[in-house]
Amino acid sequence: xxxxxxxxxxxxxxxxxxxxxxxxxxxxxxxxxxxxxxxxxxxxxxxxxxxxxxxxxxxxxxxxxxxxxxxxxxxxxxxxxxxxxxxxxxxxxxxxxxxxxxxxxxxxxxxxxxxxxxxxxxxxxxxxxxxxxxxxxxxxxxxxxxxxxxxxxxxxxxxxxxxxxxxxxxxxxxxxxxxxxxxxxxxxxxxxxxxxxxxxxxxxxxxxxxxxxxxxxxxxxxxxxxxxxxxxxxxxxxxxxxxxxxxxxxxxxxxxxxxxxxxxxxxxxxxxxxxxxxxxxxx
Amino acid sequence: xxxxxxxxxxxxxxxxxxxxxxxxxxxxxxxxxxxxxxxxxxxxxxxxxxxxxxxxxxxxxxxxxxxxxxxxxxxxxxxxxxxxxxxxxxxxxxxxxxxxxxxxxxxxxxxxxxxxxxxxxxxxxxxxxxxxxxxxxxxxxxxxxxxxxxxxxxxxxxxxxxxxxxxxxxxxxxxxxxxxxxxxxxxxxxxxxxxxxxxxxxxxxxxxxxxxxxxxxxxxxxxxxxxxxxxxxxxxxxxxxxxxxxxxxxxxxxxxxxxxxxxxxxxxxxxxxxxxxxxxxxxxxxxxxxxxxxxxxxxxxxxxxxxxxxxxxxxxxxxxxxxxxxxxxxxxxxxxxxxxxxxxxxxxxxxxxxxxxxxxxxxxxxxxxxxxxxxxxxxxxxxxxxxxxxxxxxxxxxxxxxxxxxxxxxxxxxxxxxxxxxxxxxxxxxxxxxxxxxxxxxxxxxxxxxxxxxxxxxxxxxxxxxxxxxxxxxxxxxxxxxxxxxxxxxxxxxxxxxxxxxxxxxxxxxxxxxxxxxxxxxxxxxxxxxxxxxxxx
Numbered sequence: 001x002x003x004x005x006x007x008x009x010x011x012x013x014x015x016x017x018x019x020x021x022x023x024x025x026x027x028x029x030x031x032x033x034x035x036x037x038x039x040x041x042x043x044x045x046x047x048x049x050x051x052x053x054x055x056x057x058x059x060x061x062x063x064x065x066x067x068x069x070x071x072x073x074x075x076x077x078x079x080x081x082x083x084x085x086x087x088x089x090x091x092x093x094x095x096x097x098x099x100x101x102x103x104x105x106x107x108x109x110x111x112x113x114x115x116x117x118x119x120x121x122x123x124x125x126x127x128x129x130x131x132x133x134x135x136x137x138x139x140x141x142x143x144x145x146x147x148x149x150x151x152x153x154x155x156x157x158x159x160x161x162x163x164x165x166x167x168x169x170x171x172x173x174x175x176x177x178x179x180x181x182x183x184x185x186x187x188x189x190x191x192x193x194x195x196x197x198x199x200x201x202x203x204x205x206x207x208x209x210x211x212x213x214x215x216x217x218x219x220x221x222x223x224x225x226x227x228x229x230x231x232x233x234x235x236x237x238x239x240x241x242x243x244x245x246x247x248x249x250x251x252x253x254x255x256x257x258x259x260x261x262x263x264x265x266x267x268x269x270x271x272x273x274x275x276x277x278x279x280x281x282x283x
Numbered sequence: 284x285x286x287x288x289x290x291x292x293x294x295x296x297x298x299x300x301x302x303x304x305x306x307x308x309x310x311x312x313x314x315x316x317x318x319x320x321x322x323x324x325x326x327x328x329x330x331x332x333x334x335x336x337x338x339x340x341x342x343x344x345x346x347x348x349x350x351x352x353x354x355x356x357x358x359x360x361x362x363x364x365x366x367x368x369x370x371x372x373x374x375x376x377x378x379x380x381x382x383x384x385x386x387x388x389x390x391x392x393x394x395x396x397x398x399x400x401x402x403x404x405x406x407x408x409x410x411x412x413x414x415x416x417x418x419x420x421x422x423x424x425x426x427x428x429x430x431x432x433x434x435x436x437x438x439x440x441x442x443x444x445x446x447x448x449x450x451x452x453x454x455x456x457x458x459x460x461x462x463x464x465x466x467x468x469x470x471x472x473x474x475x476x477x478x479x480x481x482x483x484x485x486x487x488x489x490x491x492x493x494x495x496x497x498x499x500x501x502x503x504x505x506x507x508x509x510x511x512x513x514x515x516x517x518x519x520x521x522x523x524x525x526x527x528x529x530x531x532x533x534x535x536x537x538x539x540x541x542x543x544x545x546x547x548x549x550x551x552x553x554x555x556x557x558x559x560x561x562x563x564x565x566x567x568x569x570x571x572x573x574x575x576x577x578x579x580x581x582x583x584x585x586x587x588x589x590x591x592x593x594x595x596x597x598x599x600x601x602x603x604x605x606x607x608x609x610x611x612x613x614x615x616x617x618x619x620x621x622x623x624x625x626x627x628x629x630x631x632x633x634x635x636x637x638x639x640x641x642x643x644x645x646x647x648x649x650x651x652x653x654x655x656x657x658x659x660x661x662x663x664x665x666x667x668x669x670x671x672x673x674x675x676x677x678x679x680x681x682x683x684x685x686x687x688x689x690x691x692x693x694x695x696x697x698x699x700x701x702x703x704x705x706x707x708x709x710x711x712x713x714x715x716x717x718x719x720x721x722x723x724x725x726x727x728x729x730x731x732x733x734x735x736x737x738x739x740x741x742x743x744x745x746x747x748x749x750x751x752x753x754x755x756x757x758x759x760x761x762x763x764x765x766x767x768x769x770x771x772x773x774x775x776x777x778x779x780x781x782x783x784x785x786x787x788x789x790x791x792x793x794x795x796x797x798x799x800x801x802x803x804x805x806x807x808x809x810x811x812x813x814x815x816x817x818x819x820x
Contacts, residue, residue: 037777038778041774041777041778042774042778043774044770044771044773044774045771045774045775045778045788045791047401047650047767047770047771048650048651049770066777069773073770073773073774076766076769076770077766077767077770106773106776110769110773113769117762117765117766117769117803118766118769146796149800150800150803153800153803153804153807154807156804156807157804157807157808157810157811158807158810158811183793183796183797184796186797187796187797187800187801188800190800190801190804191800191804194530194804194808195808197529197530198808198811198812200529203531219443219797220404220443220444220794220797220798221404221436221439221443221444221445221798222433222436222437223443223801226532229531229532229533230530230531230532232531233531233532233533234531237531255431257429257430257431257433258431258433259430259433259636259641259704260532260533260534260704262636262701262702262703262704263533263534263703263704264533266633266703267533
């Protein structure tokens with residue numbers, strides 16, 4: 001018998017050569033597919049949505065669930081953003097979230113984000129429900145923990161329940177252990193501190209949150225400077241002079257170019273005068 | 284006869300030929316070369332048409348092109364009168380320059396950085412390679428700036444991200460026609476307090492009336508008026524700001540001032556704010572009537588003509604003044620309003636500060652640039668010790684970074700007033716709508732018919748809607764950053780790994796998550812404040 005059902009009229013040598021070529025093509029295709037998705041993610045990280053879209057179009061549809069995720073992510077940023085596209089992306093993300101892996105957690109997180117910030121009319125209740133479900137399904141996954149931080153913000157500012165500001169703060173506090181990762185806990189504590197100021201809670205309460213932020217550290221930009229400044233000023237307002245002095249001194253040492261240095265120098269003079277007066281000297 | 288027929292028949296053809304020849308000539312002599320000698324061309328656009336900066340930037344470009352033979356840099360100078368429209372239409376059309384100047388005070392342009400510019404945070408953490416062999420070698424790029432880039436960090440639409448690097452440092456000064464001051468007051472002593480200045484204003488007014496000469500204390504224009512108004516307004520506002528600083532920042536952001544107004548925590552007709560309006564009226568009355576209709580060039584002209592004793596402007600005009608004036612000019616600091624001021628003293632907390640100087644002329648990297656790497660490299664050179672020395676020497680503008688030798692004529696510009704920091708802005712420029720409402724009603728403050736009381740009453744009637752609109756815009760602009768960050772966070776997560784690039788992506792993921800959470804929290808806070816204070820609630 002000569003040939004095979006696929007190659008009926010060729011010699012075994014030619015057949016082998018063709019098979020080798022076929023394998024090479026497949027391997028090359030797989031490599032190209034990897035490079036393609038890498039290009040998509042690089043473009044998305046670079047905020048180049050159109051370039052990401054083009055790179056995505058060049059990758060084969062057989063690239064699997066990661067490609068489907070990339071497709072949904074590209075849709076979230078495709079201009080002009082329409083509600084129809086967002087709904088389409090949300091549907092795809094919901095489907096991907098059915099799995100039981102990292103990609104499913106990522107998709108589940110993004111699905112909640114669609115309802116929380118992307119839709120023209122956000123549905124905070126739906127987003128909250130999705131964040132909660134994600135935390136339940138993937139309690140140790142980063143995306144679920146990040147989702148809890150976002151749920152915390154929804155609880156503080158947008159959800160109808162609990163209505164009492166104090167209860168909002170307490171509810172979010174209970175999420176902290178499940179958030180688990182220190183940078184995420186820091187970010188949630190910063191939100192609690194800001195909400196405590198907004199709700200008019202006592203400075204002592206705000207200080208607890210700010211100290212938790214400071215313990216983790218790692219903030220970038222002016223926020224890092226302002227946390228130290230707030231710790232100094234709020235400590236002074238509640239009469240914790242030694243603590244306040246330490247924070248203000250740290251501020252002057254670590255952030256010498258901040259234009260609030262003069263204010264802080266005067267605060268330190270005020271603290272010195274009060275401490276002197278407390279020891280029986282004249283203020 | 285034959286020739287005439289020939290011409291008649293071939294006239295069209297001849298016309299086409301002549302047209303073609305002229306086009307060829309034009310292409311080869313007037314337009315860009317068909318083949319660029321350098322494969323990469325990047326462009327830098329700015330609105331600084333004063334004397335100085337263009338020469339400074341040209342000096343940087345010349346040296347940069349020597350060091351980088353494959354890159355050509357074009358300097359595009361666009362008048363500030365058309366800058367906003369030019370910038371937005373080019374950015375929207377994808378034809379924006381690779382590097383562009385932007386300032387947060389540009390009315391109605393707050394969304395620009397988030398939409399069109401690239402954050403430079405990660406790059407700023409690395410040393411600037413062009414500082415090799417200098418005292419700044421190995422220092423993170425961000426730390427080489429004289430003020431640590433406080434402006435770009437404060438004005439960043441995305442907390443934690445830095446979008447710009449600065450080329451210079453500016454301060455404002457009272458430039459004095461010293462001979463005229465001597466002639467009118469009998470002294471050339473610089474005023475030490477605002478009350479001293481007030482007395483000079485009175486003497487100049489009396490002199491003008493006595494002699495019939497056309498002379499004002501301050502050269503007037505809308506721009507110069509706004510600059511001096513912001514300075515004197517800030518004095519009394521310090522006390523007001525500190526009374527509503529619940530966060531303990533010792534400083535207030537515009538969004539906080541806007542929200543505090545909606546919460547009823549301050550009003551234009553409260554004594555502290557009205558004291559500021561009183562001071563603005565005093566400086567406005569020291570300018571010629573109708574100054575709001577004039578631009579800064581008109582004020583310059585008035586000053587050069589010897590019709591004004593002082594010109595209050597930024598050090599950005601110093602080079603022009605030095606080169607164009609026919610008389611001696613002495614830069615002086617605008618004296619601060621102090622707690623012992625006889626008019627508004629009890630409402631003054633202390634002296635407002637200039638900080639340690641704030642760097643300016645912020646340059647942003649266009650997100651859509653086709654040559655991002657080259658544009659970024661140029662920004663590095665322009666803000667290196669060598670680049671800034673070239674800039675400073677050629678422009679006589681202050682440098683933005685440390686380690687640059689200051690030419691003698693500009694050394695005094697770094698003599699800053701130490702004092703309290705106020706916040707992002709005084710209450711006339713806390714938002715686009717607020718600024719427009721302020722200017723629309725300004726006539727109620729100055730002149731014979733105007734008064735602080737009248738102006739304050741009008742503002743408190745008109746401002747609630749303007750302030751609400753500005754806070755809504757703040758919220759919308761903040762949300763603009765939140766949405767694309769989702770895409771970025773997921774992309775960084777996919778790129779994260781054990782390679783150097785992968786580790787960089789992991790760091791960017793963490794930073795973007797933190798920045799997004801902060802922005803989102805602020806947007807939700809503003810939403811809550813807007814809803815809580817909505818009309819009818």
